[in-house]
Amino acid sequence: MFKKIILAEDFQGENQGIAEALREKLAIEDLQNELYCDKAFTRLKVALKNNAPYELLITDLFFEEDHVPRKLTSGSELIKAARALQPNLKIIVHSMENNPLHINTLFKEQKINGYVSKGRKGMLELINAIKEVYHNRTYVSPQLNLTAASNIVELDDFDRAILKELAKGLTKKEVSDKFKKENRTPNSESTIDKRISRLYDEFEAKNTTNLLFKLAKEGRI
Incomplete structure (x- = not known):
């Protein structure tokens, strides 16, 4: 199982709840949770510099604005930056987004490894997603129909x-x-x-x- 995971989620209660559940269910040795994309990215950079890289990034897509200045304002921007920094990093998106076109884009263009839709079974699905991604398999929440976006427009x-x-x-x-x-x-x-x-x-x-x-x-x- 992954030993080092970083979680980016801007709602503090949900952030802490997810972190506690993952520690309990999967016995993750090193799990850091951040409320801001910039801070999550800084952790990724520092860990890589110290030759102790994170193995998995779990991130939401949407981060609300507040008084804190930010360079990375969304999960998509964080994913793009993380991919450029650490190409082999596993990435799971955990979000309310249900647009199959957008989700397919995340898989095809940003090379995410899993997508979990927030909801009643979100935590169970997230745990399943982590297990699947650990074994180099992709995961998509079963209720999502990505074939609806099979006609996705590719940019050359x-x-x-x-x-x-x-x-x-x-x-x-x-x-x-x-x-x-x-x-x-x-x-x-x-x-x-x-x-x-x-x-x-x-x-x-x-x-x-x-x-x-x-x-x-x-x-x-």
């Missing part, structure tokens, strides 16, 4: 490159000019415009701002 490298520049505030023409300077192809303004229009249609976005918002909400960018 060209899509991501365009979106990265749009997020910086560049216009289509400016993106085209930058790609040309970098000798990146395709780079014509018409090609970029067509690709952006396709993304508008696929994500039912009204404009660039709306497109970026939707993709960020789904954890795509």
